[in-house]
């Protein structure tokens with residue numbers, strides 16, 4: 001596992017245990033030429049949206065501004081408010097789906113994306129679309145999954161209970177995987193399309209953790225990238241207690257399943 005530290009030029013830093021995944025999976029190639037590089041034209045930004053009319057306009061405007069309107073945007077939407085109209089007005093592809101939970105929506109959104117690089121986000125204005133270029137850059141340097149690490153900078157905007165829970169989930173997953181991860185439940189990641197298509201995803205509320213754990217345990221090149229994290233606009237869709245229990249269960253189930261493979 002790699003993590004970018006502050007003030008680096010984005011070059012991968014080995015974690016303290018010195019583990020280096022590059023050679024093992026054979027993807028990361030810092031000498032890749034410009035011709036091989038993905039641009040925003042190769043990017044899909046996808047999300048589940050459930051009654052996010054307070055945030056959707058800002059989130060999609062940010063994607064538009066940062067990517068010069070070149071990224072495809074896919075919203076899998078179960079809203080009863082104006083979220084889908086606002087998303088369509090801004091050029092997003094909206095797939096309507098009965099609300100069945102976070103993971104059902106995000107899996108659908110990931111698989112609906114057309115482009116070779118797919119970024120997930122929540123539609124609640126918590127994640128920094130300004131950092132999309134950094135995610136794309138890391139994919140261009142060979143990483144298969146680039147995972148936004150909200151806890152690196154402290155995530156002051158995150159409710160205390162969530163921060164505690166997220167640290168506990170990362171500790172649990174690290175223990176079960178035998179590899180240190182800092183943020184297993186982040187909603188912002190970039191994936192090479194093949195990773196999304198090659199793995200069968202099983203979790204719902206715990207999908208975010210699964211999307212990190214399975215690729216890591218299969219030897220894909222995964223790195224965590226520190227990101228800023230803002231206060232949420234609109235109401236949370238996650239109950240911290242039942243949601244937290246579901247995530248812990250997913251982490252254990254998925255880690256054990258991957259160990260048995």
Ligand SMILES: Nc1nc2c(ncn2[C@@H]2O[C@H](COP(=O)(O)OP(=O)(O)OP(=O)(O)O)[C@@H](O)[C@H]2O)c(=O)[nH]1
Pocket residue numbers: 047048049050051052076077078079097098099100101102105121122123124126162187232235236237238
């Ligand atoms: N389509 C769809 N989207 C959903 C559903 N549940 C959650 N979402 C969306 O998935 C994203 C994540 O949900 P959040 O409420 O932000 O969950 P969270 O990030 O764990 O909680 P916060 O920290 O409070 O933001 C948001 O964009 C939601 O609108 C659902 O059942 N259907």
Ligand SMILES: [Mg+2]
Pocket residue numbers: 122124126187232
């Ligand atoms: Mg959220």
